[in-house]
Amino acid sequence: MRIRLRIAYDGTEYVGFQSQTNGVAVQDVLNAALSDLFQREVRTLGASRTDTGVHAEGNVAVFDVDTRIEPSKIAFALNARLPEDIRIVGSDRVPDDFHPRFQNTVKTYEYRILNRAHADPLTRRTEIHYYYHLDENAMNAACSYLLGEHDFRAFCSAGFSSKTTVRTIYQASVTRTGDRLVFSITGSGFLYNMVRIIAGTLIEIGSGKYPPGRMEEILKSCDRKMAGPTAVARGLVLMEIRYPDYE
Amino acid sequence: MRIRLRIAYDGTEYVGFQSQTNGVAVQDVLNAALSDLFQREVRTLGASRTDTGVHAEGNVAVFDVDTRIEPSKIAFALNARLPEDIRIVGSDRVPDDFHPRFQNTVKTYEYRILNRAHADPLTRRTEIHYYYHLDENAMNAACSYLLGEHDFRAFCSAGFSSKTTVRTIYQASVTRTGDRLVFSITGSGFLYNMVRIIAGTLIEIGSGKYPPGRMEEILKSCDRKMAGPTAVARGLVLMEIRYPDYE
Structure with a gap:
């Protein structure tokens, strides 16, 4: 079995x-x-x-x-x-034909940011520390452009080999609780480094380097060079994978 | 300076x-x-x-x-x-005469418990894992007996040398968020292992081994053998020390 x-x-x-x-x-x-x-x-x-x-x-x-x-x-x-x-x-x-990859999946990731003067040793393994103030409202506004079906090629690192770079995002938001920001995103699948590149872009927007509409421009450009840097790995957590066809 | x-x-x-x-x-x-x-x-x-x-x-x-x-x-x-x-x-x-210990202090500790079938590797360093269901309402009811000025000798490990075992507790509560319980306690000071012994006692009460009123009986007994075991160190976090005379 x-x-x-x-x-x-x-x-x-x-x-x-x-x-x-x-x-x-x-x-x-x-x-x-x-x-x-x-x-x-x-x-x-x-x-x-x-x-x-x-x-x-x-x-x-x-x-x-x-x-x-x-x-x-x-x-x-x-x-x-x-x-x-x-x-x-x-x-x-x-079921014996259940394959964890080749079927409908709904994945949720979180990217966690501590936004204050000094890092926190108790949570250092699962979040990044960012000194300058991040505007979660601007980041949330930027998230809204991600919703729905798009070609996410601009948010994909080189070396990705997939038939298509089109994915569907069901939910994307940034929530602040005190000094902590959590970027949560749910979608039908993610390209190589996609969540970390979006997180890096959201940090640029949250710090005021670009307005929220920058997210839409990057998406439409399909150009990786337009997007922000790949945010470091330690802040990323794969929260859940759901299989709607088996529920 | x-x-x-x-x-x-x-x-x-x-x-x-x-x-x-x-x-x-x-x-x-x-x-x-x-x-x-x-x-x-x-x-x-x-x-x-x-x-x-x-x-x-x-x-x-x-x-x-x-x-x-x-x-x-x-x-x-x-x-x-x-x-x-x-x-x-x-x-x-x-001020040059500020001493971190010999003056009025208000300390807050947290004791963190993950209450589900399996442990969580992402938070394993700062919480304990407890398999059986804990009733946070019973634990909260037990906390109410701790409030105010009491002789906490029953919640003190051997080897403690202090003039008095009387302390004042300003706040004590257990909060559940999903599978996570946080016991928070604020007081004028704590005896050796006091927070961990109270946490161990609260776990006995939360698991149904004793009713909430057990906490009052233990307090009145002034007998360490009445209280629960010393809960393991990894769940305990010293959150804050305030100095009311300097604020």
Whole structure:
């Protein structure tokens, strides 16, 4: 049977979710824990690669297994075999043809910014520190241009190979709570570095370098050089992946 | 002149704030950074020792120095010399007779609990994970017995040497946000391990082992054996120390 795992991880020590040749990936550690649990080589298929240093509250991976362990209990058995910076936060059975990538998905990311004079050591691993005041209203206004179906080529790093650069954004907003800003975005999928480039652009807009309408100009240009810098990885968290066809 | 520092730190790697013989304390690292900045040996006087593994958003320390650096800029100069898990979040000048401990203080602590099936790797350093459901209403009801002036001897670990075990609690409450519970407590001072023993007792009450009125019985008993276990250090954060006489 096919088991789906929801995976949370502190990405600080990993080269991303997907196995690479240049370092330890979350998937390497996960596959080893699964192989230990089921006493045979188990390989997972992941939903989202995530870049080096990016975090997750709910990435998704599947694997096939014959076992008498109840699907929901697999999370507990795995957590006993995983390091503290990786946790399985849920496990369930899915249909045998369930593929974590090649179907309708709705992904939500957060990008977290501490906006005050000095950084906070308690949250330093999962947010960036930005000294100058950011205007969350301007950032929110800029977010509105992202909603709907657009060609997001301007927000895509080189090296991306996909049939199309068109994606649909269902929700995008910036919320301030005291000194903390959270940029939240939900969409049908994201190009390489897309959320981080949008975050970098929003910081330029929030700091007053450009007006909110800049976001629309960049989108229409389809030119990566128009957009802001790629914001650093530590502020990004993959929050959730939903599969509307299986709910 | 006397300079006051507000200090935030991730206590995971330290034996507490105050210098000890059994490991590296936050104060050791802070004194070294100050000595490097001012090119002479500088020694700080801290407000709260904090236990091994306990965190702070706003501990306080003072030191004396002759310098032309503007007091508020000292925080920036120090942060350039400190590791990422320690940040000075504010610096100002105080009167020469300002002592961080021997005067009126109002301290606020938080104890953070993740109450769900699986732990969260992104917040694992600053919260504990508790699997069984906790009833925040029962915990809040128990908190009400703590308010006011009481002898808190029952919530004090052995080895505490103070003239009196009477303290005044101004505020104590438990707030749930989704799966997260935060126990917040503000008082005139706290005995050794007092917040962690109260947190351990609140967890017993929240899990249904005892009713809220147990808190009053424990208080009146003045007997440490009546109270719950000392909750683990990683969940505790010293949020703020205020000095009403200097505001």
